[in-house]
Amino acid sequence: MESKRSKYVLIALTVFCVLLIGLTSIHDEWLTPLRTGVGYFLIPVQSGVNAVGSAIYDEIIDYTKLHDALNENKEMKEIITQLTEENTRLQAEEFELKRLRQLYSLDQDYGQYTKVGARVIANDSSNWFQIFRIDKGSKDGIAPDMNVVAGGGLVGIVTDVGANYATVRSIIDDSSRVSGMAMQSGNSCIVAGDLTLFKEGRLRITNVLKESDVKDGDKIVTSNISSVFLPGILVGYASGITNDTNNVTKSGYLIPAAKFDSLQEVLVITKLKADMMKEEVSQEETAPQETNSSETETAESASQ
Numbered sequence: 001m002e003s004k005r006s007k008y009v010l011i012a013l014t015v016f017c018v019l020l021i022g023l024t025s026i027h028d029e030w031l032t033p034l035r036t037g038v039g040y041f042l043i044p045v046q047s048g049v050n051a052v053g054s055a056i057y058d059e060i061i062d063y064t065k066l067h068d069a070l071n072e073n074k075e076m077k078e079i080i081t082q083l084t085e086e087n088t089r090l091q092a093e094e095f096e097l098k099r100l101r102q103l104y105s106l107d108q109d110y111g112q113y114t115k116v117g118a119r120v121i122a123n124d125s126s127n128w129f130q131i132f133r134i135d136k137g138s139k140d141g142i143a144p145d146m147n148v149v150a151g152g153g154l155v156g157i158v159t160d161v162g163a164n165y166a167t168v169r170s171i172i173d174d175s176s177r178v179s180g181m182a183m184q185s186g187n188s189c190i191v192a193g194d195l196t197l198f199k200e201g202r203l204r205i206t207n208v209l210k211e212s213d214v215k216d217g218d219k220i221v222t223s224n225i226s227s228v229f230l231p232g233i234l235v236g237y238a239s240g241i242t243n244d245t246n247n248v249t250k251s252g253y254l255i256p257a258a259k260f261d262s263l264q265e266v267l268v269i270t271k272l273k274a275d276m277m278k279e280e281v282s283q284e285e286t287a288p289q290e291t292n293s294s295e296t297e298t299a300e301s302a303s304q
Contacts, residue, residue, distance in 0.1 A: 110149065113230065115267040116140055121165070128260045129155075130173040130195060134166050134268070141270050142166045145228045150266040153234040153257025154178070154222060158268065166268070171235065172198045172260050179226035180205075180235050183219040187212035191220060191235055191254050201255065205238060208250040214241055220254055228273050 116136055123132035136142050138161050146158040148168050156170035171178055176193030190207040197204060208214050218238040222229040234257045241252035 110233065110269070113269045113271050115149075115269050116142065118142075118166075118266055118268055120263050120266065123263075128170075128172060128195070128198065129263045130170050130193075130260070132168055132170070132263065134168060134266060135164070136268065137162045137164045137166050139163050142268055143270075143272065145272055145274065147228075147230050147233065147269045147273075148266050149233060149258070149269065150263060151258040153236060154229070155258045155260075155263065155266055157228060168266070170260060171256065172203060178229055178235060179223045180220045181223040182212075182214045182238065183221050185213040185218070187214050188223055188225070189214060189220065197253075198260070202239065202253040203236065203256060205241070205252045205254050206249070208241065208252070210243060210248055210250055212250065214238055214250065214252075216241055216252075226273065230269060230271060230273050230276065 118134035118136040118140075120129065120132050121135045123129045134142075134148075142158060142161050144158050144161055148155045148157060148170075154171060156168045156173075156176070158166050159169045160167035169176060171191065171193055172195060173193045174195055178191040179188065180191045181188045187208065189205050189212075192204040192206055194204050205214075205220070216239055220235045220238055222231055222233045222235060224231045236254040236256040239253045239255055241250055243250050
């Protein structure tokens with residue numbers, strides 16, 4: 001049964017091959033209708049296949065382009081982020097350099113005093129640096145009552161010291177009182193801290209004698225009679241000086257030289273006013289003895 005079936009299949013294939021050979025041997029004119037019929041059937045199919053293929057190819061190209069664009073966009077964002085960070089860093093360094101130049105200039109202005117540079121590491125909860133902390137302490141030679149300067153003038157005074165930190169009370173604090181004088185005339189005054197008044201960028205000047213020559217625009221510096229502040233440090237500029245109602249004194253305002261809304265670096269003067277006063281007293285006590293010794297030597301030479 002199987003052999004008969006295989007025989008029939010073989011015969012069918014032989015006949016099919018013969019037919020194909022015959023068709024290929026027929027003249028092209030006889031094949032034209034067949035080709036036309038096949039064309040009517042195959043051309044739409046081929047067009048559809050080409051359209052689908054083109055669409056798929058375009059989609060693949062668009063996806064490739066989109067993928068490349070997304071990668072380029074990601075790279076550009078990373079570059080922009082790096083450039084932004086670099087620009088921010090350079091701006092911060094520029095501002096820091098400017099501040100350090102100001103501190104250097106301030107250091108030169110008060111070259112007679114030894115100083116220690118320090119960074120502000122904390123301040124109280126207010127908008128201004130009325131009480132703040134610096135990163136230098138007793139191991140750096142910082143002690144209470146040392147004067148602190150920044151931004152062109154007096155900032156405050158050290159009130160508390162630890163091994164690695166120190167607390168500074170600024171001159172804008174309500175409890176601050178600075179004995180000052182007008183640089184031009186030498187007339188004395190008191191610069192009083194006032195946080196409420198400082199909202200307008202000013203402090204108060206009091207205890208100016210009516211006959212004193214203190215006027216608007218005068219430089220106010222620390223006076224020689226101050227018990228804790230070293231002499232000659234710029235505090236600020238006089239403003240709005242008027243006679244008081246008692247007709248004995250005058251008062252007004254002071255525009256501070258230092259900026260108390262953005263303190264970042266300061267200089268601590270390591271010379272204490274108390275030590276300076278002791279040195280002055282010691283020199284005064286030594287001077288007469290040296291004079292007497294010279295007079296004695298002169299007298300002995302004359303007697304000889």
